Amino acid sequence: MTETKNQQLAYAVAGAVPIRLHANENPYALPPAIWxxxxxxxxxxxxxxxxxxxxxxxxxxxxxxxxxxxxxxxxxxxxxxxxxxxxxxxxxxxxxxxxxxxxxxxxxxxxxxxxxxxxxxxxxxxxxxxxxxxxxxxxxxxxxxxxxxxxxxxxxxxxxxxxxxxxxxxxxxxxxxxxxxxxxxxxxxxxxxxxxxxxxxxxxxxxxxxxxxxxxxxxxxxxxxxxxxxxxxxxxxxxxxxxxxxxxxxxERELLARLPAIIAERERLATELATIPGVEVYPSAANFLLVKLPAAATPIWQELREAGIHVRQLGVKQPNLLRISVGQQQENEKFLSILRRALAE
Ligand SMILES: Cc1ncc(COP(=O)(O)O)c(C=O)c1O
The missing domain is CATH 3.40.640.10 (Type I PLP-dependent aspartate aminotransferase-like (Major domain))
Known part of the structure; x- marks a missing residue:
């Protein structure tokens, strides 16, 4: 069971299935003992x-x-x-x-x-x-x-x-x-x-x-x-x-044991995002980040989607904003590299 789930993460990072950073899910599968x-x-x-x-x-x-x-x-x-x-x-x-x-x-x-x-x-x-x-x-x-x-x-x-x-x-x-x-x-x-x-x-x-x-x-x-x-x-x-x-x-104790990793990853992702010129990150108390881009979000959202990364747009009233769920480190890294590339174009 664990092997299949690890494989799923590998497939997502390799682009075979989408990386889900759009639904504010917890990125970790259930611990095998609980299964x-x-x-x-x-x-x-x-x-x-x-x-x-x-x-x-x-x-x-x-x-x-x-x-x-x-x-x-x-x-x-x-x-x-x-x-x-x-x-x-x-x-x-x-x-x-x-x-x-x-x-x-x-x-x-x-x-x-x-x-x-x-x-x-x-x-x-x-x-x-x-x-x-x-x-x-x-x-x-x-x-x-x-x-x-x-x-x-x-x-x-x-x-x-x-x-x-x-x-x-x-x-x-x-x-x-x-x-x-x-x-x-x-x-x-x-x-x-x-x-x-x-x-x-x-x-x-x-x-x-x-x-x-x-x-x-x-x-x-x-x-x-x-x-x-x-x-x-x-x-x-x-x-x-x-x-x-x-x-x-x-x-519950075992389920909650995964939270510090998500919170630490949220902070790491926020720090990385803030180093990208023109990108602003709002403080978050949740498992996602709201990010203001220096330009309209739709073309960036589209480019991420074509690279197999799903994130959330906020709509016409907030055209420069994207909401990104905190994924596992490899998923976030892939997101960051596509975003950096898209914003540099
Ligand atoms: C604020 C908020 N409430 C409720 C939900 C949905 O919760 P549930 O999965 O229990 O239906 C979400 C899901 O994204 C949410 O963001």
Missing amino acids: QEIEQELATLELNRYPDKAMRLFYQALAEHTGFPPEMLLAGNGLEEIILLLLVALGRARQVILPIPTFFVYNELATALGLSVVEVPLLAESWQLDLPCILQVAGQEEGLIIICRPNNPTGNLFRRQDILRLLTETKLTVVVDEAYYGFCEDTMLPDLANHERLVVLRTFSKTYGLAGIRLGYLVAQAQVVEAVDRVRPVYNVNALTLTIGRIALRR
């Missing part, structure tokens, strides 16, 4: 049966892990499903405020649901929340604001103090998406004790490197969990995922 445990446990499942719709074993493990009781937890088929369920349960007849740029899925889902979305741009360059503007838009109406912390795609952490002000000075339900929590270890989970309208989101995709199993969860007061649970499909998380999720919690 073995997964194989053994999956073999015991009765797949002719529906999974436990109350997800008891998983919630019990998650409760022990997070310190929050099962009534405050809700699991979903990835955070994307949880975001959809939150919008369905809490977004109707209320405004949904989105500081932008942010994770594009929030707007895509809210718009598809016909909800009333108000976008508030972040402050230029510092990428912090424009608090006066958000407070004005929010007024004293009930509504939803989704805040990504660290923010995708800018990579920075919004000030905790600003989020606490939104909780105390408005009537908004404040959803804090901590998908990239593991790369900075700054969390708003302790603030749940004092704030009824705070909702925190976590995923197994990034820090645990388990994007393929699709597992995320929400932590909030029981009444918020109940409201979201009412619109949850009965068997939304499958038996294989629930089992692997419990194993991941059990073996």
Whole structure:
């Protein structure tokens, strides 16, 4: 198994399959010992049966892990499903405020649901929340604001103090998406004790490197969990995922042992990028970097793509920006060499 996975990295670096620096994935495959445990446990499942719709074993493990009781937890088929369920349960007849740029899925889902979305741009360059503007838009109406912390795609952490002000000075339900929590270890989970309208989101995709199993969860007061649970499909998380999720919690130490390498590689990549003339790198608390190029990003993005390297463009409003996920060192090196060549042309 390990050999095949090492081969996959070699193929990617050799250009036979794309180097994936566009989806903010964890670049490391699961440790073989954890794979073995997964194989053994999956073999015991009765797949002719529906999974436990109350997800008891998983919630019990998650409760022990997070310190929050099962009534405050809700699991979903990835955070994307949880975001959809939150919008369905809490977004109707209320405004949904989105500081932008942010994770594009929030707007895509809210718009598809016909909800009333108000976008508030972040402050230029510092990428912090424009608090006066958000407070004005929010007024004293009930509504939803989704805040990504660290923010995708800018990579920075919004000030905790600003989020606490939104909780105390408005009537908004404040959803804090901590998908990239593991790369900075700054969390708003302790603030749940004092704030009824705070909702925190976590995923197994990034820090645990388990994007393929699709597992995320929400932590909030029981009444918020109940409201979201009412619109949850009965068997939304499958038996294989629930089992692997419990194993991941059990073996968390080994999964987290890979993070220092990713963080060190992020810093190395940022330093290397900053040596390229005209290139600016924004500080990141996540597993990706936002980079400003001296020219339009599209031709560079195209050249990288032709060389088999996938990165993310931010779109027409931010024409010079690229978002690059931190890959393994060999992948990042290949990216750097193509970028240097493209910018020198
Ligand atoms: C901020 C943010 N939230 C959620 C997700 C998706 O999480 P999941 O894989 O659990 O659906 C992503 C994926 O890139 C993300 O960037």
